[in-house]
Amino acid sequence: MYRAPVGEIGFTLRHVAGLEEAMARGATGDLTPDLLDAILDEAGRFADSEIAPMAAGGDKTGAVWRDRAVTMPPGWRDLYHRWIDGGWNGLTGPVDHGGQGLPTSLSAAIYEMWNGASMAFGIGPTLTLGAVDALEAHGTDALRATYLDKLVSGEWMGTMNLTEPQAGSDLSALRTRAERRDDGTYRIFGSKIFITFGEHDLTDNIVHLVLARLPDAPAGVKGISLFLVPKRLVNADGSLGARNDVFCQSIEHKLGIHASPTCTMVYGDGIGETGEAGAVGWLVGEENKGLACMFTMMNSARLYVGIQGLGVAQAAFQKALDFARERRQGRSAVPGTTDMAPIVEHADVARMLLTMKALVGSARAIAYSCGHAIDRSRQDGEDRRFWAERASLLTPMAKSFPTDVGVEVASLGIQVHGGMGFVEETGAARLLRDARIAPIYEGTNGIQAIDLVTRKLPLSGGETVRAYIAELEEIVTSVEQSNRPDFGRSSERLRAAIAALRETTERLLEWMARGETGAALAGATAYQRLFSLTAGNCYLAKGALADADVPSRAALARFMAETLLPDVHALSAEVMDGGESLRAATVALN
Amino acid sequence: MYRAPVGEIGFTLRHVAGLEEAMARGATGDLTPDLLDAILDEAGRFADSEIAPMAAGGDKTGAVWRDRAVTMPPGWRDLYHRWIDGGWNGLTGPVDHGGQGLPTSLSAAIYEMWNGASMAFGIGPTLTLGAVDALEAHGTDALRATYLDKLVSGEWMGTMNLTEPQAGSDLSALRTRAERRDDGTYRIFGSKIFITFGEHDLTDNIVHLVLARLPDAPAGVKGISLFLVPKRLVNADGSLGARNDVFCQSIEHKLGIHASPTCTMVYGDGIGETGEAGAVGWLVGEENKGLACMFTMMNSARLYVGIQGLGVAQAAFQKALDFARERRQGRSAVPGTTDMAPIVEHADVARMLLTMKALVGSARAIAYSCGHAIDRSRQDGEDRRFWAERASLLTPMAKSFPTDVGVEVASLGIQVHGGMGFVEETGAARLLRDARIAPIYEGTNGIQAIDLVTRKLPLSGGETVRAYIAELEEIVTSVEQSNRPDFGRSSERLRAAIAALRETTERLLEWMARGETGAALAGATAYQRLFSLTAGNCYLAKGALADADVPSRAALARFMAETLLPDVHALSAEVMDGGESLRAATVALN
Structure with missing residues (x-):
């Protein structure tokens, strides 16, 4: 059975990711080292004793669809309510809506525990987090007043409705449409697939954030708007009203995360209780600026x-x-x-x-x-x-x-x-x-690599990535200066990896600057791995420097540097090749 | 739906693995290029149109256990019988028992198709093949006369019973025991787990080959004997007799190959029809020499x-x-x-x-x-x-x-x-x-690596592996001499990989010779991968040389040499390290 590695999580947060220094500066509000430890301990206890025991059963039974309703595995509704009663849903939520305003890094660390105990459980509330972020940043006062408290507490859950059958990774091809109504609301029509937690019985309402296109919208991604569409409309007094015209048509039979319902959602089939066809929706942000709102999240x-x-x-x-x-x-x-x-x-x-x-x-x-x-x-x-x-x-x-x-x-x-x-x-x-x-x-990991190479490397003319690499190199210098024999050949290997990282980075920047995107894209995945292995190994070394009394830290950093890290040179060769062998080989796919 | 790559399979057999030359020498009996093509075509047709359509259903229903019997998925018994009626079970079987005596390389190629269409289907008959090999090499005349014809035709299937709960990869820990009877037969008592196709309804009899220990056997692997234990005893006239005292107690609920029943077999519970407890068995090979018989297979x-x-x-x-x-x-x-x-x-x-x-x-x-x-x-x-x-x-x-x-x-x-x-x-x-x-x-792939390094490299004082590497290098020389630009930097990269292979091989041989087994074992898996990538890429190049008109072959060999093969240098570093960083890091597992 899963046991949350609370000590390791706290250590990495504080001494590797930077939370120790942030707490010392007083940049984390009420969060002190003692409070941090208490929160992590309590989360670990909940993950180990409450969530982990439900994981196998959740996998076996899975979420079950019947007559447009989804039943979660036995005990999962109670589990979720014990979880929100513990205040876990609102960790990072805005304080004026009942949240605790704690750092994202801490929340991420705690989510490691929920996911370690059961990924199918951990995934659901992250969609709510996204909805909170979107509403907080772009919602009108009215929308925020109606929805934020309940999304922050977890009494209602949120979803993100992006994907359509013809538009997976490519949002420009979206077809779901939104019609304006005179009262300022909209009616949404269309289908969405792969909607995580699109329907379930954990909460009495579900707040969908839906990308759709207005009739007069420009083509492509500049014509996409974001709408809030609740499963049940909300009355002026906050009580639940009519069933909105959005329903779950089916759920997927998947390889894993069986207890996470993956829904096909249909908007505007005319079977709600609102008296007309079209799911009632409210605009979030500006018309045709939906993508910007998405980027917030x-x-x-x-x-x-x-x-x-x-x-x-x-x-x-x-x-x-x-x-x-x-x-x-x-x-x-x-x-x-x-x-x-x-x-x-x-x-x-x-x-x-x-x-x-x-x-x-x-x-x-x-x-x-x-x-x-x-x-x-x-x-x-x-x-x-x-x-x-x-x-x-x-x-x-x-x-x-x-x-x-x-x-x-x-x-x-x-x-x-x-x-x-x-x-x-x-x-x-x-x-x-x-x-x-x-x-x-x-975003598939291939798309992440494209994002890294084409959008992230060029930030501030390349200075963003250069500054980061320089920081990594400082860690290596500290390893060298420590003169600790238990680091073995770590600093030599890390130094070589950083050289490869720097060389490939500059080459990619050059290609991007010259518009040779094809050459840059061909090695994007290799570069992403190269970068991650190098950064990750530097961080292990950083931890070992911060905690010299624990010999296993340096030994692990060394093991990685001497056996896994040398991969970076093969990856570097792939990047530097610029896709020449890839282009030549596409004939083998005909 | 799967489509057997018949052309590619035939090409690889003939021009890469060596069958063309063997056919030209007349070393393959009746097998001519035309017959080869005809067999591959027919196998491809059976795989595509008969087996592949049954794969998804077989996965979904799976094999079902009830009251010690196992029911295969709907249609699988008929499928199996169409398959044996086509003569596919006896391809490599001895001609004097109804087999076709065809080469193992051809059989392996055809099994690629069965497994590509459905691995759960393909796996079953390979156990029968093992039983045929064992009986042919070590069975008495009487056993061969009784069992071989039917195992070669596929009318009966075979199994291999090795694993016990306390003895997975380690056969020295086996506990299943065999008692001698005056009539020369034995009685078997014990339990075996993970027995593939240990029970099913494809055939009316199942022939188990079982490793067990005699009461006076030496400890360890030198005290293991091999027995033939049929599910049903066979009467003198070849008809089926009493149900033997061997039963399937349960089957595993597995990640995959759901239509391949993985059985726990119990021997000697006294519930057969033989009138006494103990499964009736016959010795195969000599007492206490069971492991040698296993090695045959x-x-x-x-x-x-x-x-x-x-x-x-x-x-x-x-x-x-x-x-x-x-x-x-x-x-x-x-x-x-x-x-x-x-x-x-x-x-x-x-x-x-x-x-x-x-x-x-x-x-x-x-x-x-x-x-x-x-x-x-x-x-x-x-x-x-x-x-x-x-x-x-x-x-x-x-x-x-x-x-x-x-x-x-x-x-x-x-x-x-x-x-x-x-x-x-x-x-x-x-x-x-x-x-x-x-x-x-x-044998896990880690065990294969140990076998490669500790038993295979030292063969003939290292000359076996050296001769093989020299052959690989000849391929690279031919690539160089071809002067074909479409090979890109293949020969340079292959040459470097072979140098790494040679260096690590000699180092491992040295360690083995000096008894420094620990150093050799630490890098065994890395070495096995290094060796395989290098050999595999040389073979792709060999195919490209043999088929210069198809540009995709050289392009693929080049793609591999320029993007995947450079891994060998990281793997080489891991081998040459001799496990130093691994040993130092074990502190991180305490």
Whole structure:
């Protein structure tokens, strides 16, 4: 059973991501180290004792659709209500709507626990977080007054309705349409697919945020508007009114996250209780500026998906380590022993487990650092733009790396279990099934790589990424200066990786500047991995420097630097190739 | 739906694995190029039109256990009987027992098709193949007379009963016991787990080959004997007699291959019809020499598991390519186009598909080459030992590389499908679920790596592996001498990879010679991957040299050499490290 790694989470937040320094500066409001520890402890307790025991049953039963209603697995409604009663939904919510205004980095860390205990549970409330962000930034006073309190408390949940069958990653092809009404409201018609938690019985109302197109809208992404469409209309006194004309037509039968209903939503079929066809909606932000509103939510939504991968990866590592310590097979290589050895003593099993641990630790550091950058971008100060760009730069990596790691680590976790890993009751297989969606949704990891290379590298003329790489290099210099033998060849290897990162970065910037986008795109995924491995390994070293008394930190940073990090040079070769071999080889796909 | 890549399979068999030359020498009996093509075409037709349509249903219903009986999914018994009626079970079987005595390489190629159409279907008959091999090599005349004809025709199926709960990969810990009876038979008592096709309704009898221990047997693997235990005893006239005292107690609920029943078998519970407790068994080979009999089957059993990974990988590649050609998203990067482009035109999708194709092609070449080596090791001639050692050398790679590739390619296949890949109806997810077991069973891929490094490299004092590497280098020399620009930097990259392969090989041999097994084991998995990538890429180049008119072959070999192959240098660094960083890091697992 999952046990939240509370100590490691707190350590990474404080000493790697930057929260310690922020607390010392008094930039985190009421949040002190003691309060932080208390919150993490309590979240860990809830994740371990309340959520984790529901995960296997939730997977087995799954969400069930019948007559346009979705029933969640037994006990999940109660679980959700215990969770919101604990105040967990409003951690980052605005204080004037009942939230606690805590940092995003802390929230991300806590979401690691919810997702580690059950990704199908953890995913739901992140959609509500997105709805809160959108309303807070772009909603009218009336909308905010009606919806924010309940979305912050979790009494109602939110959804994001983007995807349509013909428009997956490509929002310019959206067809859902919105018609203006004289009272300032709109009527929405169309279908949306892959809507996470689009329908369920956890809450009495569901607040959909829906992208649609007005009749006179320009073509493409500049003609998209954002609307709020509640499942039930809300009366002036806040009580629930008529059933709106939006229904769940079906849910998907998926590889994993079975307890997370993935809905096809139909707007405007004329079967609501409003007396007319068309789902009643309210504009959020300006007409045709829906995409800008979406971007408000994008950084943190992507971070929270990264956190899903991280949570599952941690759960998989822990489960595999537990198994490897118990399971005995073969003779030990430890001198003087004759008994069967726990398989953790076999070199290849230890290699798998250390690979898992290094990847999880790096992914955690990158994700939390991105959360910290988001927090600082929201604080007043002259460095606000610096941090906003830092957050933008880190977001594609914070989404892609932990989600790739989620799949890799869950798959290694099965391998460590041997035949038992393939048996569903063991639980290792579920983690792979759950993890497999995270590299896909909220922008596939390939799209993250395109975003990183074409939009994030050019920020401030390349100075944003250069400053970040320089910071990473400072860590390496500190490793060198520490003269600690337990870092092995870490600094040499990290230095070489940073050189490769710098070289590929400059080359990509050059290509982008010259309009040679094709060359830049071909190596985008390789670059994203190169960057993430390098940054992640630097962060492991940073942690080891901050906590010199724990020898395992330096040993793990060294293991990564000496065995996983050398990959960056192959990745660098792929980037520098500029897609020449890729272009030549497309003939093999004809 | 799966379409067997008959042309590619035939090409690889003939021009890469060596069958063309063997046919020219007349070393393949009646097998001529025309007959080869006819057999492959017919197998492809059966795989495409008979097996593939049953795969999704087989996955959904799965094998069902009730009252110690296992019911296969609807239609599977008929499917199996159409398959054996087509003579497919006896391809490699001994001619004097009704088999066709065809080469293992051809059989392996055909099994790629069965597994590509449905791995759950393809796996069953490979157990029968193992039973045929064991009986042919070690069975008494009486046993051969009673069982071989029916196992060769497929009227009865075979199983391999090795694993016990306390003894997974470690056969020395087996506890199943065998008692001698005065009539020369034995009685077997004990439990076995993870027995593939241990019980089912495809055939009226099932022939179990069971490892067990005699009361006076030495401890460890030198005290294991092999027994034949039929589900139903066979009367003197060949008709079926009493139900033997062996029953299926349960089947596993697994991640994938749902239509392949994975059974817990109980021997000697006293509920058969023989009038006494203990399953009646007959010794195969000599007492306490059971492991030697197992080794007879091991090379080809491992090859056939590799073929499972290959078949699934090919199916996943094909499905993803079909989707990527149809699915339109985003603007094309092709100049002059404005419509939405098929996603295959996007660089990152093309990169994924080419990676899949290169990995599948390399895995195919390695597996078929191993099959060819097995064939030549069975032919008379002074080079018999050479080929036996070549087969031994290639076996761990032929098992591990295609099965790792199966998981990697199936996972990439899901990614290419985007959100649709996570929906079970698409079928991409099933391929990952099925593929995930192959790196585990028949010796985990970690165990293959240990076998490669500790037992295969030292063959003939290292000359076996050196001769093989020299052959790979000859391919590179031919690439160089071809002066073809479409090979790009292939020969340079391949040359560098071979240098790394040679250096790591010599280092490992040195360590083994000095008894520094720990250093050798730590890098075994990295070495196995390094070796496989290098050999696989050389084989792609060999195919391109043999078929200069098809530009896609050289382009694919080049793509692999320039983007995937550079990994070998990171892997080489890991091997040369000798486990130093691994040993230092084990503190992080405490």
